[in-house]
Amino acid sequence: MTTPPRSAPAALDTATHPRKSPAATRALTGEDAVLRAAYRLCRRTTRQHDPAMYALVQLMPAGLRPACWALWAAATALDDLADEPDVAPAERAARVEAWTVSLVHDLAAGTSSDPVRHALVDAAGRWRLDLTSLQGAMASARDDAHDRRFADWAAWRAWCNKEVVPWVEQVRHLFEQAGAPMTLRLDRQTDYERFVDGAQLTDVLTDLSTDLAQGLLLLPQEALEPFPGAEEDLLQGRWSPAVAALITELAALARRRVTRPAMTTGMHPGAAIVLETAAGLLRAQLDAVEAAGPTLLQRTPRPSVVARARLLVPARLRSTLAWSLTPLTAPTVPGPRRPKGPTPSVSLAAENTGLRPPPSHPSGARPPMIPAGRMPAHVAVIMDGNGRWAEQHGLQRSDGHRAGTAAVREIVYGALEIGLRHLTLYAFSTENWKRDAEEITAILATLQSELDEAPFRDLDVRQRWSGRPDRLPEDLVDSLRREEARTRARTGLTLTVCINYGGRDEITQAAAALARAAREGEVDPDHLNEDDFARHLPHPDMPEADLLWRTGNEQRTSNFLPWHAAYAELYFSPGYWPDMDRRDLWQAITEYSRRQRRHGAVPGRLTSPDTHHSPPHTQPDPRHRAR
Structure with a gap:
């Protein structure tokens, strides 16, 4: 499925004598003429702007077609606004933004005076579509009002994915709901x-x-x-x-x-x-x-x-x-008198609207002041010691994994408070399949439960997953991908959770992708460099890890991020993972800030802390606190 063609006319067809509504539209039981007309308009828009797309929708079950028309017509409306001729780029961007903001209000009200948004709001409520994943696509449409340049295929692909994939995912979710x-x-x-x-x-x-x-x-x-x-x-x-x-x-x-x-x-x-x-x-x-x-x-x-x-x-x-x-499955009929206010299934918040700061630490502890030049951009964590913690407390090993989720939340809260940009957590390795089946089941069930509970739903956290889907429960994979889509446009902390992950396997995947690219003529094998390889990693935009922290009194990297952590500072702490909280993260970052990073060069003077990162307050060394 592609984005609307840029050659499409700017105005939507509002003919006074529309064609007879199709059976799929007539099946909207109990709905008024205004809604049926809105769906017919979306149908005409799809047919007129892209006959090929219309033909594809006609291959879908009749009951799903109105929602597909609404989604495509919405994408078309945004694209038309972004490409409207004889309008200054700033004004076009403002119009896209206004349309998007209006959709937020329309979703809250359950209706709209704009026919395309009216159909989209109805489709979202009818099929329980979560439109939050469209946030990035709408922002991309707004940015399209300005000149766009791409240095390489990776940048071009990132733009394409931001524009197209969220709309495709909505259609996939529609099929699932049906x-x-x-x-x-x-x-x-x-x-x-x-x-x-x-x-x-x-x-x-x-x-x-x-x-x-x-x-x-x-x-x-x-x-x-x-x-x-x-x-x-x-x-x-x-x-x-x-x-x-x-x-x-x-x-x-x-x-x-x-x-x-x-x-x-x-x-x-x-x-x-x-x-x-x-x-x-x-x-x-x-x-x-x-x-x-x-x-x-x-x-x-x-x-x-x-x-x-x-x-x-x-x-x-x-x-x-x-x-x-x-x-x-038949769609629900939301009706005209739905409760006011946005609901989780149909909310579409603006980029930072509705997000809250993380809860404070019970002790009142605040993050240390770290000079901006001394702050790591990416911290990777091997969360070790869950099972031994449980045995130490006379519990089953599975209880230790459940206890470790509280530490995950604490570390994420601490990362947000100190202003960390990237946090990567090693949750389940490809080698962990060698463990007892009962423990594996408990680990995967804990991961699924945490995704269902969504403790970071209202935080500025972009969630991602790295690892192989093979052998993982399908429901878990679906949940991981859904969270990726839902939080794609967030700009705060990027939290990558590694599940069924192996570092050598990741490098093998990248090598295979690079070989396919060479076979298809996308790269020249005789002129490959490290950047070419990095672009074919599963997450090519993941920065190098500055700090790799392992708990549990073990001192090895265990096949974790071998490419990204090639120059990482290593930090090992004796405590088991369930005993960790945000202060331990701050301690690790504080230790990192005291080290001199050379990367093979001659040692030089430490960077002067002329600016300080994050909260303007004093804070004692985070190591000096009671458990």
Whole structure:
């Protein structure tokens, strides 16, 4: 699924004689004419702005189509506002922001005077969609009102993911709520990511003429550099041999990325047909791009009616049969008199609205003042000693893991208070599968319980997961990914929890991804460097660890973050993990601040603490306190 084409008209269709509402819209039992009209408008918007997207929605179960129309029409409305011609960038950004803020109020009220938002609010309540994950996509649409440049494919991909993935995740959640989950094979994650890349690259090539007319070239410098002169020619609207070679290269790259036959293996046949047809339509679009030649810079290319019919006619027949075999859950009917105020299932807070500071330590302890130049950006923690703590207290080892969750909360609170940017916790290693089955079950159940309780829901914490999905319970993986999506746009502490993680395995995955990239012509094996490798790690934006802290009176790194912790300062403490609290984190950071970091260079003078990090108050050494 791609973002709305930038060639779409700015105004939504408000014809006074709409077509007869489809069966899916008529099925909205008990709803008034205004709501039905809103859904019809979303349907028309989808059909007019992108016939291919409309065709894909028609392959979905009829009951899900109105919600898909509402989601797509909302994405289109935002994109239109961001690209509105003859409007200054600052004004376009302000209009996107105003639309987003209005949606927050509309969700709280349960209705809207804007027809697209009215349909979206209804769909969110009807299907219990959590729209908080769209926050980053809406912010990206706002930022799209300004010039956008990308140094490399990694930066381009990050932009694409921020714009597209949250909307795709909403559709996936919609299928889940209907009882027809669009299950993605956990071992094919790279295929899904590459498919999204290919879909976005196809979209950029398709809308090249519209973007260039606005002075935009949404391609990374890394892609342009091998074709000298192509960038200048494109911006001047000139078709040249360099431009032709660039388009041929990028179209071939997009084609490879959207051709992922194994992606639908094991998926529900209805969902598989939707994705396979999407891939076919994207390839047909790329055929049109390549056939356009110089006209690509003048108008938007489209596949022929015959090419589309060859794909869509059999797909409709197959999808009708596939979905007829799947009983779907009926949506709830929220009704016009829902309680006022936002509910967790439909709230969409602005970036920092509604977030609270962490609770204070019971003792009243406050974090130490650390000079900004001495503050680590990334602290990684091996949380060791849960089982031994339990044995020491005459308890089962599983009780120690449950007790360790309180320490996790404390450390996160302390990280927020002192202003730490990145915290990575080692929760379950690939080697931990060797433990007793009862203990493994207890650890995984504890992790699931903590995710269900969501103790950091109202804190400025961006939650991420690193590790392999293999062997983990599907519910746990779904919860981890849901928290990632829900908190994606938060800007405070980035908390990465490593579950079923192994450092060598992470490096092996990166090597495999790099090999695939080389095979597909994305990188040159003869000119690889460390940055190329780092870009293919599971979390390429994770900074190097400055401090690696291990509890439990053990002094080894245990296959934890070998790439990121290559130059980390090591800190070992004797206490078991359940006995730790935020003051122990502050003590570790204080110790780090006293060390001289060399990185192989000649020792120099320590950085002068001309600025201090975080709270302007005095604080005794955190080591001097009673347990």
